[in-house]
Amino acid sequence: MQFVSTRGKFAVENAAKAITKGLSDDGGLFVPQYFPNLTAELESMLSMDYAERAAKVIGSFLTEYDGKELLSACKKAYAQFDEGDAAPVVKIDDGLFVLELFHGPTLAFKDIALTLLPYLMRKGADISGVKENILILVATSGDTGKAALEGFKNQTGIKICVFYPSEGVSDMQKMQMCTQEGDNVNVVGVKGNFDDCQTAVKKIFTSSDIAAELSAENVVLSSANSINFGRLVPQISYYFSAYLDLVNSGEIKLGEKIDFTVPTGNFGNILAGYYAKKMGLPIGRLVCASNSNNVLTEFFESGTYDADREFFKTMSPSMDILISSNLERLIFELSGRNSALTAKRMEDLKKSGKYSITEDEKKAVKAEFFADYCDEEECSEVICDTFENSGYLADPHTAVALKAAETYSAQSGCKNKMVVLSTASPYKFSQNVLKSVSGKMIKDPFKAAQALETLSACPIPPQISQLKSKEKRFTQVIDKTETVKTVCEFAAK
Numbered sequence: 001m002q003f004v005s006t007r008g009k010f011a012v013e014n015a016a017k018a019i020t021k022g023l024s025d026d027g028g029l030f031v032p033q034y035f036p037n038l039t040a041e042l043e044s045m046l047s048m049d050y051a052e053r054a055a056k057v058i059g060s061f062l063t064e065y066d067g068k069e070l071l072s073a074c075k076k077a078y079a080q081f082d083e084g085d086a087a088p089v090v091k092i093d094d095g096l097f098v099l100e101l102f103h104g105p106t107l108a109f110k111d112i113a114l115t116l117l118p119y120l121m122r123k124g125a126d127i128s129g130v131k132e133n134i135l136i137l138v139a140t141s142g143d144t145g146k147a148a149l150e151g152f153k154n155q156t157g158i159k160i161c162v163f164y165p166s167e168g169v170s171d172m173q174k175m176q177m178c179t180q181e182g183d184n185v186n187v188v189g190v191k192g193n194f195d196d197c198q199t200a201v202k203k204i205f206t207s208s209d210i211a212a213e214l215s216a217e218n219v220v221l222s223s224a225n226s227i228n229f230g231r232l233v234p235q236i237s238y239y240f241s242a243y244l245d246l247v248n249s250g251e252i253k254l255g256e257k258i259d260f261t262v263p264t265g266n267f268g269n270i271l272a273g274y275y276a277k278k279m280g281l282p283i284g285r286l287v288c289a290s291n292s293n294n295v296l297t298e299f300f301e302s303g304t305y306d307a308d309r310e311f312f313k314t315m316s317p318s319m320d321i322l323i324s325s326n327l328e329r330l331i332f333e334l335s336g337r338n339s340a341l342t343a344k345r346m347e348d349l350k351k352s353g354k355y356s357i358t359e360d361e362k363k364a365v366k367a368e369f370f371a372d373y374c375d376e377e378e379c380s381e382v383i384c385d386t387f388e389n390s391g392y393l394a395d396p397h398t399a400v401a402l403k404a405a406e407t408y409s410a411q412s413g414c415k416n417k418m419v420v421l422s423t424a425s426p427y428k429f430s431q432n433v434l435k436s437v438s439g440k441m442i443k444d445p446f447k448a449a450q451a452l453e454t455l456s457a458c459p460i461p462p463q464i465s466q467l468k469s470k471e472k473r474f475t476q477v478i479d480k481t482e483t484v485k486t487v488c489e490f491a492a493k
């Protein structure tokens with residue numbers, strides 16, 4: 001299947017190329033030429049396990065990958081999850097379900113894509129004849145960094161460099177990254193926020209000077225962020241899997257519509273849901289949940305995306321984002337795949353920090369999406385209420401989504417079953433979760449985790465308890481102007 005750039009100047013002949021390149025040379029994002037329809041396959045997918053469903057969904061785009069090999073790569077990736085189930089659905093109330101995506105090696109939903117991406121990229125490089133070493137650049141708001149490091153550590157022919165906002169991630173997230181093992185990895189703090197990291201990385205991708213310099217070292221760049229289609233495509237699978245699980249448990253009938261609520265930052269997770277819908281999965285609404293950085297809530301309400309606003313540091317740091325990269329893929333679809341218009345809007349965003357969609361587009365987007373946000377106090381309240389009412393311990397990102405799901409249900413009166421995506425383990429944010437459920441503030445993240453375990457009887461994952469004794473290998477913090485130098489030096493090492 002061919003892949004085209006959202007900004008139109010560039011196309012590649014297959015997914016293998018789109019995945020190894022990561023970002024298009026014109027600065028746009030690669031999108032599939034069309035969406036394969038799986039409606040007729042849903043029934044046969046009921047009896048499949050998670051890995052088999054994933055191979056089916058992913059394989060429908062990655063037509064040049066060998067199907068059997070892809071299936072065995074999926075089985076290997078998802079065997080790394082607790083009990084081999086990458087995405088269990090948990091019922092927490094009548095008609096309300098939580099899709100738990102945090103049972104992988106680094107306790108965040110990013111694991112679902114990043115346990116598989118090394119295979120997709122290595123194979124993609126083989127298929128498209130890439131002979132150079134690959135340097136993966138990652139900008140992270142906390143969770144992508146660790147998940148990508150774990151996925152790519154010690155892979156021959158691949159190096160990985162992660163940039164994170166030095167003061168913008170949780171203690172546990174920082175510790176997870178700074179203690180990373182592997183001889184091909186680099187972790188660097190940047191004085192700034194996630195948007196600064198992401199902008200710096202995107203700039204490096206589109207600079208022909210840097211490409212030339214790296215080429216002299218026999219290195220090409222790629223991305224493990226959700227701007228890479230290879231990151232996005234494994235995320236489509238869990239929408240299918242959750243749906244099929246609900247049919248199997250008798251909660252819904254095959255063909256019945258359900259809604260999803262997604263805690264959103266860079267718009268990669270929810271976009272995968274939109275893609276699932278385009279592939280024929282019976283989805284009603286997609287609810288886009290934001291924290292106090294509510295640029296998306298406003299966009300869905302007003303039709304204007306305005307990133308020129310105050311940036312808030314919240315207890316859901318993986319959503320502290322003002323420039324949601326993957327929204328570009330949505331507005332490309334909304335515009336009827338008008339790449340010139342998409343390019344113009346992205347240019348406006350770069351120049352003036354904003355762009356608007358038309359009234360017709362706004363109407364169309366409102367039929368598919370609902371958006372809401374919640375502030376810090378409400379987030380704490382939801383964590384507390386959910387724990388008291390259903391014994392369920394939600395992390396702050398999941399809590400933001402639970403709140404939006406409730407607002408949607410109250411405002412729309414819609415009776416569809418609702419699945420809320422749970423994107424991280426509460427233990428990654430132990431201090432804030434503990435404070436929300438008990439009112440107690442314990443500064444030490446491990447002591448807070450201990451108290452939380454006692455209180456909730458929800459066991460501390462070993463990935464968290466093991467962190468304490470691990471050596472801190474990476475302590476470098478740089479200015480955002482130093483990212484290019486850092487990348488070139490690491491590439492030459």
Ligand SMILES: *Cc1c(COP(=O)(O)O)cnc(C)c1O
Nearest residue numbers: 143265266267268269318423424
């Ligand atoms: C990355 C992340 C999000 C946001 O996902 P996007 O794909 O960037 O919208 C939400 N919650 C957690 C815990 C995350 O790590």
